[in-house]
Amino acid sequence: MAGGPCPPGYFCPVGTAVPLPCPVGTFSDRMFLSMASECLSCPSGQFCGASGLTAPSGPCSPGYFCLEGVSSPIPAGHSEHGGPCPRGHFCPSGTSHPQPCPAGSYSNLTGQTSCFPCPAGYYCPENITTYSGHPCPAGFYCPRGECLGHSSQRQG
Template structure:
């Protein structure tokens, strides 16, 4: 095991680093298996992998170190490998595009996004003897790609085969992480793969509490016309004379219907509790400012 013997051999020949061979009787170096994703094979002549890839790094297959590093010419390889895998599995997550795999600490260029892939996690109790077809290298230039330090926007627990996109609601602002850096800041939301706690300012019609993965809509009967906001108190009651029948509104849905009046906070055009009472008439309001002066009552006038 861990060796092969070509015809006429005087002694067994070891499988090279980055590979292993659990069966006896091999006669060709092609019988040596690449170290499986998530693991590394440190020395020659191994019958099984040495161990799991270290936290903060990922080992994509054939790794000979628990902390592999790719040179700059191979930064695009992970993108291509994940593209192939995503096509095979029909599973997708967000990953940064090839440009983001420049892992230098001062890398500050804008980060693009592209469809990525559900990530594999190495099984520490099971040895994979063959690289799955979906993980085959897409072209020769990437044949030496073995993994790298975890890039920004991702984290890599121990035994990672590929970097995992930062969880929605969290951010990953540096390389080499084995867990997320922290939660998204108030008044902002953080989609999967975010590198900044202030990833995206909360939009109108919504509020964003600490650590939210998505903006939360203001409820019916309220609006929010400004950006930011961290609690439901950021949502304002629908103005008098108007109704707001949908959640997540930045502006009122429309004016109160004739025959009804709408104090602030209404969600219906015809609120049944505000039917124009006997001895009064209620017409549509054309000047909301006038409504405010009339103490939130829509032109409800006494008939003489």
């Protein structure tokens, strides 16, 4: 077997007979690495599920968020790596940080890819987990998906 430059996805310390793969959760698209610390952490929103990768494996799964260095598209929920999308948020494919439910919607469940529209008769401010504490105030009407808040009432 002939030697040569250390290939992408690997590192070669002094005295290396065989290139060593970049660890799971990292990748490298460059040649000539000499230390594992030169491998790049998988970027947020992506996962690196094998060793020796030259590019991330793919996007984080829908309903999950992936922070830097994640090795699975569905992180188990360790806050330093990501996890299921929390209540009051939504996480489409490739999410790096959970997105708050926009006004007019809510999410009372974890692992959601989108938020539920606020039901008629209620209003939903941003980032809520339940609509029940927000009945439509007297003098207003609230159709489905309404985001009316008390701050938007007319001052008289």
